[in-house]
Each structure stands twice: as C-alpha cells, then as structure tokens.
Amino acid sequence: MTVALQQEQGAWRIANIESHASKFSKENTLVRSLQSLKTESKSVSANCTKQNPGKAQ
Numbered sequence: 445m446t447v448a449l450q451q452e453q454g455a456w457r458i459a460n461i462e463s464h465a466s467k468f469s470k471e472n473t474l475v476r477s478l479q480s481l482k483t484e485s486k487s488v489s490a491n492c493t494k495q496n497p498g499k500a501q
Contacts, residue, residue: 450459465471 445464446462447458448460448462449456451457461474463469463472
C-alpha cells in the first residue's frame with residue numbers, strides 16, 4: 445500500500461491510500477472506493493424511495 449500525505453495548516457493529513465494489485469485484490473484507492481460507495485448508496489436510496497413513496501426516510 446502507498447499512503448499519500450498532504451500538508452494542511454501545518455499538519456500532515458492522509459490524502460489517499462492506494463492498494464496495489466495482488467493475488468487477492470485489485471489496484472484501488474481509498475478515495476475511489478468511497479466515491480463508489482457514495483454512488484451506490486444514492487442508487488439504493490433512490491430505489492427505496494421508488495418502492496416506498498409514502499414512507500418516511
């Protein structure tokens with residue numbers, strides 16, 4: 445794995461974490477994974493709203 449650090453207001457913060465391709469996993473980054481999960485959750489939420497239009501969220 446590779447960790448990308450970024451300096452913000454005098455402190456070092458993790459900007460991204462990259463996992464490299466291996467026998468057990470594909471190459472990916474933390475930011476890409478989070479973006480994918482966000483898109484997936486929006487899709488699930490939209491489908492739930494379609495199936496239950498009168499229900500409170």
